[in-house]
Amino acid sequence: xxxxxxxxxxxxxxxxxxxxxxxxxxxxxxxxxxxxxxxxxxxxxxxxxxxxxxxxxxxxxxxxxxxxxxxxxxxxxxxxxxxxxxxxxxxxxxxxxxxxxxxxxxxxxxxxxxxxxxxxxxxxxxxxxxxxxxxxxxxxxxxxxxxxxxxxxxxxxxxxxxxxxxxxxxxxxxxxxxxxxxxxxxxxxxxxxxxxxxxxxxxxxxxxxxxxxxxxxxxxxxxxxxxxxxxxxxxxxxxxxxxxxxxxxxxxxxxxxxxxxxxxxxxxxxxxxxxxxxxxx
Numbered sequence: 001x002x003x004x005x006x007x008x009x010x011x012x013x014x015x016x017x018x019x020x021x022x023x024x025x026x027x028x029x030x031x032x033x034x035x036x037x038x039x040x041x042x043x044x045x046x047x048x049x050x051x052x053x054x055x056x057x058x059x060x061x062x063x064x065x066x067x068x069x070x071x072x073x074x075x076x077x078x079x080x081x082x083x084x085x086x087x088x089x090x091x092x093x094x095x096x097x098x099x100x101x102x103x104x105x106x107x108x109x110x111x112x113x114x115x116x117x118x119x120x121x122x123x124x125x126x127x128x129x130x131x132x133x134x135x136x137x138x139x140x141x142x143x144x145x146x147x148x149x150x151x152x153x154x155x156x157x158x159x160x161x162x163x164x165x166x167x168x169x170x171x172x173x174x175x176x177x178x179x180x181x182x183x184x185x186x187x188x189x190x191x192x193x194x195x196x197x198x199x200x201x202x203x204x205x206x207x208x209x210x211x212x213x214x215x216x217x218x219x220x221x222x223x224x225x226x227x228x229x230x231x232x233x234x235x236x237x238x239x240x241x242x243x244x245x246x247x248x249x250x251x252x253x254x255x256x257x258x259x260x261x262x263x264x265x266x267x268x269x270x271x272x273x274x275x276x277x278x279x280x281x
Contacts, residue, residue, distance in 0.1 A: 007085030008032045010117065012070040012110075015176075016044070017053035019090060022173040024060050031061035034082075036068035048176065071109035073117060083119050090127040090167075091177050091192075103132075103148050111157035111197070123196055124159060126150060127167045130191030137164045137193055150195055159197040160245060167192040201244050 006028045011020045013036070020035035027033050035057055037044050044066055045051045057064050065078050070089055073079055089110060094102045107126070114124050131138050134147025141147075151161050169175055169189040177189060238246035 005032075005086065007119070008083065009034070009086040009088065010079075010082075010084040011035045012068060012087070012089045013038055013092060014090070015039070016047040016050035017057060017064065018049065019088075019172060019175045019177070020062065021053045021056055022175050023088075024057060024062050025173070027062075031063075033057070033062040034065065034079075034084075035062055036065040038068060038070070039066065041066040049174075071106060071113055073113045079117060082117060083122075084117050085119050085122050086125065087114050087118065087122065088125045088127075090125075091129065091189075092126065100146065100148060104153055107148060107150055107153040108156055111154045111159055114159075115157055118199065120199070123162070123198055124154075125194055125196055126154075127192055127194045129188060130193070133164070133193055133195055135161070135164055135193075135195070139191070154195075154197045155200075158200050160200040161195055162198045162243075163196040165194050165196070167194045201238070201241055 005023065005026050009023070009027070009032055011023065011034070014020050015037055017035050017037065020033065024030045024033050024035075039047075045054070054064050063078075065076070068076055068078075070092065092103070092106055092110065094106050110126075111124065118124065128148065128150060131140065131142045132148045133150040134142055134144060135151060138147075154161060167189065169177060169192070238244050239250040241247055
């Protein structure tokens, strides 16, 4: 989350609006910012600097909303008909010392709630404390059962992670990420990471695929029966879709096979899979 922000932006769970105040300074059009918090207006304005921050945002033309539940956005009439290019949720937490499964559920419901308000090229940013996300970017990386499984929770809503970057609270002015264990206490932000998600490519049903897989081995074409269990997954050509995770993995895998085993990737397309030519160097 760096540089100048362009496009409509929704900030969720911004306790005293201190992050939104820092963000609005980077907005190409401050009026494109909608800053929200879970607490009601009376409750929120008791927080440190919340009143001043609210006035500052409104003075720049930004929209300020109270009582916004990030897991049930459709229940807030103020968002009706709105579409956002950026949806930001920093340090989500169910409150107090809750079991990890409750925070996974929070993320899962949040991602699902975002879908109705995302533009086609929209992005969702979720910042978590060190280790919570459970990705290899976390150092140290927690065991799968002991993290929030952010990538898996997003995938249930059809979102895929595009990027993960370090989050430095000091880069955001007077931002005060409070609410730790439901108290007016700041989160530990050292080692925090921002996870960026985009809409995944919808899967299309294939009307026809060849009955067999073909590969060229030692200069000869060989046919292999298409496994029945994965037949419906073959022939979608996901490896040809730009920026799709399958395309990225395919590129890396082909390079690795060529370097280590002398396997060369051919350009011919047989509607099922690209041919692989095996040839020792």
